[in-house]
Amino acid sequence: MKMILHVWRQRAATEPGAFVRYEVGGGLPDMSFLELLDVLNERIAREGGEPIAFESDCREGICGACGFMINGVAHGPRARTTVCQLHLRSFRDGDELWLEPWRAQAFPIVRDLVVDRKAFDRIIAAGGYITAPTGSAPEANATRIAKRDADAAMDAAACIGCGACVAACPNASASLFMAAKIAHLGHLPQGQPERASRALHMIAEADREGFGGCSNAGACEAVCPKGIRASSIARMNRDYLGAVLAGQVELRGPCPGSSSRADRSRP
Amino acid sequence: MPFAREYGGSLANRSFGGSQVARTFYARGQTGQQLLLGAYQALQRQVALGRCRVLVRREMLDLVVIDGAARGIVVRDLESGAITGHAAHAVLLATGGYANVFNLSTNAKGSNATAIWRAHRRGAGFANPCFTQIHPTCIPASGEHQAKLTLMSESLRNDGRVWVPHVRGDTRPAAQIPEDERDYFLERRYPSYGNLVPRDVASRAAKAICDAGSGVGPGGYGVYLDLAEAIGRMGRATIDERYGNLFEMYQSITDEDPRAVPMRIYPAPHYTMGGLWVDYALMSTIPGLFVLGEANFSDHGANRLGASALMQGLADGYFIAPLAVGDYLASSNLAAVGLGHPAFAEAAAGVARRVETLVSSRRGRTVESFHRELGKLLWDECGMSRSAAGLRAALAQIPVLRAAFWREVIVPGRGNELNQALERAGRVADFLELGELMCRDALERDESCGSHFRVEHQTPDGEAKRDDTRFAHVAVWKHAGPDAPARRHVEPLAFTAVAPSARSYQ
Numbered sequence: 084m085k086m087i088l089h090v091w092r093q094r095a096a097t098e099p100g101a102f103v104r105y106e107v108g109g110g111l112p113d114m115s116f117l118e119l120l121d122v123l124n125e126r127i128a129r130e131g132g133e134p135i136a137f138e139s140d141c142r143e144g145i146c147g148a149c150g151f152m153i154n155g156v157a158h159g160p161r162a163r164t165t166v167c168q169l170h171l172r173s174f175r176d177g178d179e180l181w182l183e184p185w186r187a188q189a190f191p192i193v194r195d196l197v198v199d200r201k202a203f204d205r206i207i208a209a210g211g212y213i214t215a216p217t218g219s220a221p222e223a224n225a226t227r228i229a230k231r232d233a234d235a236a237m238d239a240a241a242c243i244g245c246g247a248c249v250a251a252c253p254n255a256s257a258s259l260f261m262a263a264k265i266a267h268l269g270h271l272p273q274g275q276p277e278r279a280s281r282a283l284h285m286i287a288e289a290d291r292e293g294f295g296g297c298s299n300a301g302a303c304e305a306v307c308p309k310g311i312r313a314s315s316i317a318r319m320n321r322d323y324l325g326a327v328l329a330g331q332v333e334l335r336g337p338c339p340g341s342s343s344r345a346d347r348s349r350p
Numbered sequence: 351m352p353f354a355r356e357y358g359g360s361l362a363n364r365s366f367g368g369s370q371v372a373r374t375f376y377a378r379g380q381t382g383q384q385l386l387l388g389a390y391q392a393l394q395r396q397v398a399l400g401r402c403r404v405l406v407r408r409e410m411l412d413l414v415v416i417d418g419a420a421r422g423i424v425v426r427d428l429e430s431g432a433i434t435g436h437a438a439h440a441v442l443l444a445t446g447g448y449a450n451v452f453n454l455s456t457n458a459k460g461s462n463a464t465a466i467w468r469a470h471r472r473g474a475g476f477a478n479p480c481f482t483q484i485h486p487t488c489i490p491a492s493g494e495h496q497a498k499l500t501l502m503s504e505s506l507r508n509d510g511r512v513w514v515p516h517v518r519g520d521t522r523p524a525a526q527i528p529e530d531e532r533d534y535f536l537e538r539r540y541p542s543y544g545n546l547v548p549r550d551v552a553s554r555a556a557k558a559i560c561d562a563g564s565g566v567g568p569g570g571y572g573v574y575l576d577l578a579e580a581i582g583r584m585g586r587a588t589i590d591e592r593y594g595n596l597f598e599m600y601q602s603i604t605d606e607d608p609r610a611v612p613m614r615i616y617p618a619p620h621y622t623m624g625g626l627w628v629d630y631a632l633m634s635t636i637p638g639l640f641v642l643g644e645a646n647f648s649d650h651g652a653n654r655l656g657a658s659a660l661m662q663g664l665a666d667g668y669f670i671a672p673l674a675v676g677d678y679l680a681s682s683n684l685a686a687v688g689l690g691h692p693a694f695a696e697a698a699a700g701v702a703r704r705v706e707t708l709v710s711s712r713r714g715r716t717v718e719s720f721h722r723e724l725g726k727l728l729w730d731e732c733g734m735s736r737s738a739a740g741l742r743a744a745l746a747q748i749p750v751l752r753a754a755f756w757r758e759v760i761v762p763g764r765g766n767e768l769n770q771a772l773e774r775a776g777r778v779a780d781f782l783e784l785g786e787l788m789c790r791d792a793l794e795r796d797e798s799c800g801s802h803f804r805v806e807h808q809t810p811d812g813e814a815k816r817d818d819t820r821f822a823h824v825a826v827w828k829h830a831g832p833d834a835p836a837r838r839h840v841e842p843l844a845f846t847a848v849a850p851s852a853r854s855y856q
Contacts, residue, residue, distance in 0.1 A: 095767070113492040113605070121497050124771075125716045133762045134771055140458040142498045144599060145383045148460075161602075168602045193429055194768045201406065208398040212391035218668045223375075227359025236352040237377060240384060241595075267352065 084110035084171055086119065087179040090135055096192045102181065112172035116159065117142065117149065119171060136195040144168040144308060147243030150250070151196040152183040157247035157306040165245065165308040185246050187255035189293040202292040203244050206257060209288035210281040211264040213273050232270050239266035241309040248303035248311075254295030259303035261285045262315035265322060279326035282319055351388040353377055364592075365508055365546065374657045379503040379596040385660060409773065410465040411704075412697040413441065413472045413639065420469075420639035421687045424697045426705070428773065431766035433701050435694035437687055440638045440675055443469060444667070447622035447644035449482060451781045451788070452733070453725025455619035456488055456501040462777040463784050466626050466645050474634040475826040475839065477627035477647035479784065480792035483654050483801050484734050485620030486552035489603055489613075490572040499618040500603060502575075502596055504656050507545045509580035509589065510613070512536050512552070514564040514573050524566075524574055524612045535559055535573075539811075543855040550653055550734075550801045550814075551855060553617035557734050558812070560616070567614040576612035617734060621659060623650040623801065624791075627826045627841075631674035632666060635828070637682070640675060642666040647824070652800025705765045708775045713758045717775045720755045724748070724778070724785055732789050737805045741793040745786065752782040787827055787836055794838060797821045818850060 085108045093100025107123045114122075117139050124134035140148040144165040151166060153159035159169045174180070182196060190198040242263035249255050265282055268274030274281075297316055304313040353375045354362040363372040377384040396402040407428040414422040414435065422437040448463035449455040470476045487502045513532045520527060535555055537544040547555075556573045559565065566572050581589050586609060590597070597608050604614070625647040632640045632648075642663075649662045727747060731740035755778070763769040798807040798814035799821065807815045823840040830837050 109495075111493060111495070113603075114495050115497070115603075118495045118497045121718070122495055125718055128716050128760050128762050128771060131712070131762070136768055136770055140460045142459060143500050144602075145380060146458060163598070164602055168599065170602070170605070172605060197768065204394060204397075204404070204406075207391060208394040212395040214395065217389075217392045223353065224360045228355050229359055230355045230357050233352055233355040237354070237384075240352045240377075240387065241380075271352065 084108075084112065084174070084176045086110055086171070086174065087177070088123070089179070089181045090195070091183045092135070092195055093184075093192055095194060100192070110171045112170065114171050115142070115167060116153075116169045116171065117167050136193070136197045138197050139167050142167045145243060147245040150185065150245045150247055152181075152185070152250060154181055155183075157185070157250045158245075158308055162305075163308055163310050165243075168308075185250035187246075187249045187294070189255065189257070190246060190249065198246070200244070200246050202294070203246065203257070203260065205292065206261060206285050206288045207264065210277065210284035211261075211268070213268060214277055215273060226272055228271060236267050236270035239263045239270065239311065239315060242267070242307075242311050243309055245308065247306045247308060249294065251302040251306040252295065252297075253300055253302065254298060255293075256297050256303070257289045257292075257294040258297040258316045258319065259307060259311055259313065261289060262319040263311045265319045266315040269318065269322060278322055279329060282322035283326050286319075286323060351377065351384055364505055376505065379505060379593055381657075382660065385663075409776075410443075410445070411468060411701045411776070413469045413474075413636075414691075414693050414697050415472050415636060416687055416691060416693045417685065419637045419682070419684065421684075421691075422689075422694065424694070424701050426701065429768050431705075431764070431769070433698050433705070435689045435698055437689050437691070437694065439679055439684055440640060442640045442642060442671060442675065443626070443645050444642040445645045447625065448781070448784060449619040449622050450777075451725070451785050452482075452619040452729050453721045454491060454496060454499050454729070456485060456499050457620075459498060462780070464777050464780045466641070467780040467784055469626060469634065469636070469639060469641075470827075471829050472636065473829065474636050474639055474641075475627040475828050476624070476787065476836075477824050477826045477841075478624040478652070478791065479788045479827065480732065480736075480795060481623035481647075481650075481652045481801050482619060482732075482788070483549055483621040483623060484553045484617045485549055486556055486617050487575065487615045488618035488620075489600065490567055490569070490616040492568070492604075500599065501618070501620060502600060502613065502615060503593075504549070506575060506577070506593060506596065506613070507552070509584075509592070510545065510575040510577050511579055512545050512556070512573055512575055512615075513612075514559055514566060518563045524576070533559075533564070540855040547855045548653060548655060549620075550803070554734050554803060554812075556615075556617055565616075572614035572616045574612035575615045577608060578612070581609060619729075619733075621654055623647065623652060623654055624788075627824070631677065632670050633674065633678065635826075638678065638684075640671060640678075642671055652802055704776070705772065707756075708759070708761045708779075709763065709765045709769070709772055711756075711759050711761050711775075713760060715754070715758045716760055717771060717778050720751065720759060721774075721778045721781070723751060724782060727751075728785050728788065732785075732792050735803045735805050736792050738793060738796075741789050744789045745793070748782065748786045748789065752779075752786075755779065755782055790836070791825055791827065791838075795821055795825065813852075813854075816850070816852070822850070 088105045089102040092103045110119055127134050138148045140146045149167045158166045161169050161173045184192055184196045185198045189202045193199050248259035249257050269278050301313050356362050361375050365372040408425040410423045410425050412424040420441040424435050426433050443465050445465040446461050449457045450461050487504055489500045513534045515527050516531045516533050540547045560571050600608050625645050626634045626641040628634055628641050628646045634641050727744050731744040761771050761775045797817035798804045799816050803814055809815050822843045826839045827836040
């Protein structure tokens with residue numbers, strides 16, 4: 084298979100970027116999209132150029148390192164698939180594709196298709212955990228957990244933090260990412276003590292990082308490689324509102340799920 | 351941590367290779383990933399509390415040893431290229447294993463041996479480098495472009511049956527091969543453990559049957575892992591619940607539905623039991639250098655059973671390191687050392703020279719081409735089965751390849767920016783040294799033992815034959831300078847409670 088790739092090349096966040104056109108031959112249907120870029124990068128290196136920077140680690144779709152836009156769609160055309168698990172059989176011979184990094188104010192470009200996602204680490208540090216000290220957990224069978232609840236927690240815990248939801252969102256909102264962690268912990272008894280403050284603090288941190296609010300576009304759910312449901316955002320908003328009504332914080336603006344959240348003053 | 355639960359609300363269990371009882375907790379087919387995320391969340395909590403600072407995108411490129419003790423490290427910032435030192439009273443390495451020395455493995459692409467190899471070159475003994483685990487249930491490679499191999503969780507062997515056609519070169523689709531023309535070779539050879547024999551046994555059996563020409567799939571290097579019987583017995587919904595995410599992953603890679611046609615699997619490097627030597631307090635041969643998890647050599651001997659790397663991570667991290675490091679700090683009298691110490695300048699200068707040498711190299715061959723060649727050599731001669739002749743041949747070829755690397759490798763770009771080719775070049779350069787040590791260790795260990803199978807030492811039915819009179823010891827290799835061969839020391843193994851016996855899974 085032969086593919087025509089227009090790849091966003093940008094040396095650093097401070098330098099201008101542009102699409103560069105490459106024709107890549109020798110593709111096979113069973114080859115992954117990142118393997119096609121590996122082949123292209125080896126050729127670029129042999130020809131004296133500088134290879135395209137892109138991230139990947141596990142190449143099994145579970146680490147969250149990889150991800151870029153293919154023709155405007157995060158992780159490319161195949162549903163519920165990270166770009167490392169996307170194979171050329173999802174394309175036609177001769178297809179022309181535009182590859183771009185995640186575009187969001189809170190994800191500055193490092194180089195080419197690599198963006199800086201440390202903002203996600205800071206959101207987790209704001210409350211994406213339980214406060215029981217590690218190593219002193221009680222015997223796990225002492226707390227019975229209904230299978231239904233454990234399964235729902237696992238569905239949400241499948242989030243890999245890749246950032247596709249942010250890249251797809253017209254507001255560059257991190258709502259689906261936060262909602263997945265809040266649903267994962269909120270379905271389990273261990274996650275109850277900080278349930279209210281968790282939603283407040285994670286959302287406040289996302290605002291500080293410059294992620295937008297949710298306007299129910301649903302693009303995040305459509306591109307999420309792990310099938311996280313947008314309904315989890317409603318759950319997050321319930322936790323947030325519950326915390327506000329319980330007096331954990333003064334409500335100063337509209338509901339956090341609304342698109343104007345980013346505009347309101349900091350809590 | 352969302353462990354699977356029974357309907358009554360208690361933790362669910364399942365069995366793993368090498369055990370005949372269900373005793374392992376799990377989270378669908380991604381237990382390790384979920385434990386990692388749980389540990390990451392707990393770490394971020396400590397960051398929020400101000401007890402811990404995480405420096406991401408830094409690669410350790412040297413260990414700083416002062417007055418014989420580990421007193422810091424030198425790192426390169428992968429985004430800016432800045433080379434900086436970090437002074438400390440003790441250094442803990444939890445940098446994982448070196449299965450990527452084989453190029454194709456189930457390890458993540460970024461996984462590498464550089465941190466432990468740099469520490470080895472500073473004096474830390476490297477124990478049993480030839481003990482490498484080849485995992486039986488991986489998706490076969492599809493071609494030359496293959497960048498990495500994908501593990502299908504071993505949990506599949508709970509419910510899957512491994513087979514090949516009786517007739518060599520039988521090209522009929524699996525469904526058209528009747529029951530009496532299938533060779534369930536693990537159940538045949540190991541009636542009591544069947545499909546749950548330990549990883550090295552299952553892997554070697556699959557290799558043997560494929561080498562004999564009975565393999566299936568393109569290239570003939572694959573065996574079937576068939577879930578049809580389990581689906582018939584327990585229903586599709588139950589099997590989907592257990593393995594749904596693995597089926598999705600398999601189907602996305604191979605374009606085949608494992609519920610309809612048997613999966614094809616083949617062994618791949620997965621784990622390395624060898625690593626830096628440590629004592630019971632996890633301290634290496636360099637005082638103040640502690641090594642945790644897969645990076646050290648302890649706990650697993652010559653083989654590793656399912657889920658026990660997680661056990662080791664918990665034991666090392668929760669229970670041993672916090673006490674061992676505290677004891678070391680309380681019982682040593684360490685002089686104050688700052689970044690102004692000449693040892694930091696010396697180490698940083700060495701790192702900078704190496705980076706400069708690599709980025710000024712623009713000759714004929716890519717980093718990946720060297721890694722592929724080294725990986726194939728090790729896979730063939732120092733993989734699932736090894737022979738003295740093969741190991742000697744590899745030992746003759748690796749130094750030639752290493753010299754070619756430093757002469758011909760292409761490293762584009764500059765050192766003062768994000769440069770992924772440079773990162774890979776440094777790691778492959780270290781693999782080219784480590785691979786040679788693995789072969790020397792495999793050659794010296796003139797017996798078969800766990801994952802280390804020397805064809806010269808096997809029982810009449812092809813099982814590993816140990817030689818406890820000559821080799822009941824750990825081999826610990828000490829670096830002896832850039833141009834001298836490493837020296838081999840031995841730590842005898844003393845068994846006081848249980849005498850080692852020949853294992854049998856029949």
